[in-house]
Ligand SMILES: NC(=O)c1ccc[n+]([C@@H]2O[C@H](COP(=O)([O-])OP(=O)(O)OC[C@H]3O[C@@H](n4cnc5c(N)ncnc54)[C@H](O)[C@@H]3O)[C@@H](O)[C@H]2O)c1
Ligand SMILES: O=C(O)C[C@H](O)C(=O)O
């Protein structure tokens with residue numbers, strides 16, 4: 344087997360462990376594609392109860408208990424999977440308060456703990472619970488509670504999950520990657536913990552974000568949970584509190600920088616792609632300083648993307664096009680929108696670049712169109728309005744720096760405040776990716792009342808909840824119900840009285856990254872092209888009906904996430920085929936893919952999604 348190849352230096356104890364893991368089997372099949380064929384396992388007894396991939400707990404049938412030497416190791420009552428879940432839900436539901444309000448919810452962490460324990464002991468049941476109740480528990484395993492989890496990770500840490508590649512592992516990564524038990528890994532989410540949501544540098548505790556994203560890969564995209572791998576690249580932390588905290592779980596040193604930093608990430612990438620050449624790596628929550636550089640460094644060589652830059656951009660484009668439709672105008676009017684963006688980091692710049700390109704395409708897809716499109720944006724960062732007069736301007740923000748003379752005519756200047764900019768520009772859209780909670784203050788929202796739009800749109804996209812630029816309550820109370828509102832973290836719809844509802848859309852990259860990953864995997868494309876990302880965004884934009892959009896609903900409810908993910912994945916595959924990038928996947932030839940109709944592609948996607956059903960287990964000696 345290639346995993347025992349000679350160039351890999353493994354200690355004998357490691358080899359033993361590795362052999363045990365590998366022979367423990369990753370033979371579990373997709374129930375959808377392989378029917379009811381049993382799963383062959385090479386372990387028995389307690390080993391199987393302690394293996395979350397195979398464990399069924401009280402749902403092991405009596406014949407299975409005999410076959411697998413489990414008789415007596417479990418309470419005698421054999422439960423159906425449904426009853427098992429009912430029992431678990433009683434426990435979970437005991438904490439009635441919703442976890443939606445994130446850190447303000449005292450029970451959010453308790454819920455996360457209960458779910459996490461289930462994740463550790465029975466993966467199938469965990470994902471069954473999560474998929475069936477995604478609206479209720481996505482805010483627990485994902486944003487916003489996952490932020491709180493990362494902030495409290497040293498206290499919450501029980502069983503390790505995922506892999507840690509640290510600065511101390513330099514020179515060892517190529518061999519240590521073989522410590523992971525799964526022979527096949529489809530999806531890695533990697534972070535260096537340097538900008539976790541809007542919470543800053545959380546160091547190694549940022550692993551929680553990679554785990555949360557992969558939960559959605561399984562729940563929304565049906566990636567087999569045995570083939571996902573959360574990864575933390577620990578190069579230290581610049582968080583002074585963590586550097587002094589005796590309970591901190593990571594390297595207590597300042598972050599590596601420059602070539603030393605890049606060398607660690609390079610080594611990690613080489614190691615994972617050597618062991619799993621078909622894996623897809625999603626970069627998550629890297630500070631913007633590195634987010635763009637690493638994306639440029641790897642995107643033409645490896646199957647990778649940066650979710651904060653590219654996933655967020657696609658979701659924002661879909662939302663911005665939805666906001667145009669919600670004004671009763673055709674999408675092609677998008678290039679006329681005046682857009683003020685607060686935040687020029689990895690997410691803000693990603694959105695600006697994508698929005699500019701989308702406008703340019705609509706205006707004729709040429710240089711002139713591209714040049715003129717940039718005049719639709721006003722960008723405000725921590726130092727105020729960005730103009731050509733900015734000293735030491737960030738090169739990524741430079742294309743959006745406004746001309747000083749032009750700004751003078753508009754009554755603005757370098758560093759003008761957000762409220763001044765909103766007052767002068769009277770934008771159609773105010774979009775926040777600043778990580779500053781409450782940035783869209785009463786004053787800013789009052790200024791937006793003079794918007795020239797018939798239905799101004801507010802995107803308060805920063806996470807988690809307390810970092811949102813404003814709440815929907817505040818926005819609707821100041822601006823009335825004739826607005827479009829979206830936030831990165833979930834908020835409840837607002838009751839506006841008289842039976843009217845102010846819709847709060849969740850504008851989060853969760854609507855795209857699972858489909859981008861799944862579509863790339865099933866197309867077999869070696870890279871993730873701009874066209875594939877654009878196709879994903881366009882599919883999301885077209886997903887909402889005219890009726891929904893007119894009501895102010897521009898993103899689907901999270902309860903539809905599995906469906907929208909299938910559609911996004913199909914759009915990504917189609918684009919990969921059209922760009923001649925598709926190489927096929929798992930017996931599906933690229934030539935076959937080329938012949939598929941749109942519906943056949945969607946069917947192909949559905950068939951390859953993992954479903955949380957217990958397969959029958961049969962023991963076989965090594
Ligand atoms: N909704 C989503 O899907 C989504 C996706 C990605 C990121 N985000 C959120 O966006 C936020 C930013 O992420 P990032 O990666 O771009 O972070 P970042 O640190 O790279 O960028 C933050 C930007 O905000 C600017 N800023 C700071 N204070 C400001 C102020 N008072 N006024 C205006 N701008 C200000 C900074 O100058 C910087 O340009 C985070 O909260 C993150 O959770 C949301
Ligand atoms: O994690 C999220 O909820 C969205 C985004 O990736 C973020 O960094 O905020």
Ligand SMILES: [Mg+2]
Nearest residue numbers: 540627628651
């Ligand atoms: Mg992120």
